[in-house]
Amino acid sequence: MHVPDGFFDAPTSIATGLIAAGAVGFSLQRANREIRETGPALAGLTAAFVFAVQMVNFPVGAGTSGHLLGGALAAALVGPWTAVLVMSTVLLVQGLLFADGGLTALGTNITLMGLVTVVVGYFITRALLKLLPKRVGSVVPAATVGALVSVPTAALAFTGLYAIGGAVDIPLAKLATAMVGWHILVGIGEAVITAAVLSAVVATRPDLVYAARHLQPDLVLVDADGNSSSVAPDRPIAARPAGRSLGVGIAATFVIAGVVSLFASAHPDGLEFVGAKLGFEGAAKSSAVADSPLANYGVSGIGNSQVSGALAGIIGVLVTIALGLLVAKLASLRSARARS
């Protein structure tokens, strides 16, 4: 699953690096209160757990075994913010200490495996928990579906990145079909393993499952006279997930990113893409490697358009992140005011 160096061009690698840095920074801010309460040791040990579990062979059926990616599982167990930090930590350690996944592809890997799987997995889990019976055990089917969907979604995100900055032009529909098709199978394995692990945790320590913290049953006290009274369990801090503000932020990010990319596709790069699709690409290549160095500047300034394309991409991403965070901030302010 780890993307190596050179799979995406330099602008895409830098852009996904910025997205990953933004996501980690945002998660650090959101998880700050929890981490101050529970300590960094807990998140670090969860990361060590995910790292170790990724090496376990699970028998998935039909004589095959599967590995866990763990994004959806971590989100259900420790919550989305800590999970993004945990997954990013795991990928950072794998990239720097174990030479697994490229250094420049670190941003891409964190975006795909640390961000997309966690966010998709967590939102589906939360949405399904609203529909399912209100008990802790419901988190198992909910997170199973979350895990099932999160893997093909990450594959789809990979395809999207490939459309923007892939090194080779492959027919996108073909790539998307192959990637999503294969990763639905991987997702089924992920779902089976997530369900099995989560039900083992629910059986022993249901209070540890973050996604189901609000579903803890009340404590029933019976005194000597036989009078029973129920006491609500301790509500852990930050038990109320900031789901709405994150949802609004992500929706805003996608809308803005869509608008920005509309403008971007009016750029010559878009034309180049269409040209490549229609088979003019060979012609463009031969003129780009013409003998005279001036030919390079003559052909509509390829170097220039790439530099400006990269700049546009970077600025677009920065603006997108900034606006997304701003909208999320405003939304959380408003909902805080509405509550008080």
Add this chain to the structure above:
Amino acid sequence: MSGSAGDGLLVPVDSRVHRLPAQVKIVALFVFVLAVVATPSTAFWAFALYAGMLAGCVVLARLPALVVLKRLAVETPFVVFALLLPFVATGPRVEVLGLSLSESGVLGSWNVLAKGTLGVVAAIVLSASTAPRELLAGLERLKLPSTLIAILSFMVRYLSVVSDDLHRMRIARESRGYQGGRAGHLKAVAGGVGALFVRSFERGERVHLAMQSRGYNGRMPLLSETGAAQAQWLEGLALSLTAVVIAVTARVAGL
């Protein structure tokens, strides 16, 4: 995975590369790989130079070639992907040994293989010449957020503890007849993993309480305070600046 998990891939020898401060190595290798990625794939001479420079690093770091070659295996899934590219990519086609291959696909396959391999070797040089502890100190001096550094350092510190926990659980499970080969064994394997999570979580709580009782106030003490000397920065960056010059030359000259 036994007790060595906490040491990463470190090859404990003494060399110039090992002695460089970690932050210099991280920045140098990052710039180097970025330069490699930005090089047009048709500039074959540039890739030959990059490969030569990396081989020089491996020799200078006194790393056994066998270790480097073995670690290259992590690339395998993407090598398969790269080898499929010539068959699925669009564009003008060429006949090679009776197979109809896409021209841009062949080039793209070369592109992914060359850049991916150079990137992996660069990462191997970094991880084999730097102890995890030093890497964390390097990241800290590169001003990563302190909370992230704290999480990273706890992960690295407890990696071998958690792996050993997992190892003991596997022995316990297998000695009870659950080899984990059949689908019926899934429950036993997953039960062990669930228990591993509970153990890790509880260990995290205990560690935090122990830290608090020893005066932890939310800030970790700095792991080290010495920065890198200017000469060390120059030494480390010589490699990556050469790579940047090569990449720029390859782009501008269009060779």
